Amino acid sequence: MTTDEGISYDRSFLGKDYSIGKFEISRRMIIDFSEATGEVNPIYVNEERAAASEYGSIIAPPTFCNLFINGGEKPDIKLDFGDIGFFAGQAIESVAPIRPGDTIEATTHLKDVYAKTGRSGKMVFAVWETRFVNQRGDTVALVDESFVRRNSRRSQH
């Protein structure tokens, strides 16, 4: 069952944009990200091969924008439910290439808050959508993050 009834949080946050920041993207950053995570596709790690691709140079891997998102920096929506919380899921849509030399700006907003009831009882999900836009005003990536809160087993007894 999914519902938003009976969830106590500050609804004024819904749809309101918050700036996460503006970030300059360097070639070094892309290579470091790729090497740290084990990326092997040449369009992200090999200058020569990437130059021969449709992009003309290396570009950032599709999940690169995750570097600039930190769940702990989201505004407190005063969600009054549960005693434990965790990162439940994430969706990343790569809309356009992020290139070395780009400046990308990230803006986030609270997209949805809803409850689900499963085997472990009621859980409340808060979904934040972050949009990354480059210096030309083009959206390069969209990221949805879901954070869940529920009651620990200890508090249910």
Added chain:
Amino acid sequence: MKALYYEDVEIGDDIGPQERVVNVAQVRRFLSVRGGTPGASRFTDDEYAKNEGLAGAIVPGAMNITILSQLLTGWAETVRLKKVDVVFRGMVPHDKPLTLSGIITDKDVVDGEPRLECDVFMQNDEGTRLVIGNAIVALPMRIDGS
């Protein structure tokens, strides 16, 4: 790395498997990409993680989705990952074997672009799926129909 074309794959084809192990040095490097040195956290320090009730240090979710995405970006040079959507079902520990795998669930040409839909999984050596999700990738056609 090989080239892969839309005509080469069919619904039901497996992707992978690919074996990975993530160690603390890789996590530290990942957390350092924006600069600075990561402090002790559940991602870098066993004791810190144990104090939070975990069995040991874990791999950050942001790194897990990236590693699982590499099942697709590492599949072939011609693969372009358009979207990946995952659910974190379990903690991903350091220094333990992880298996990445996937299956093609649909293929279609959307707005003139040949695309595949895939289910993707990261599981531990006991077969427990720690991260599950789906993805959309674009592939070129061997004979460009446009």
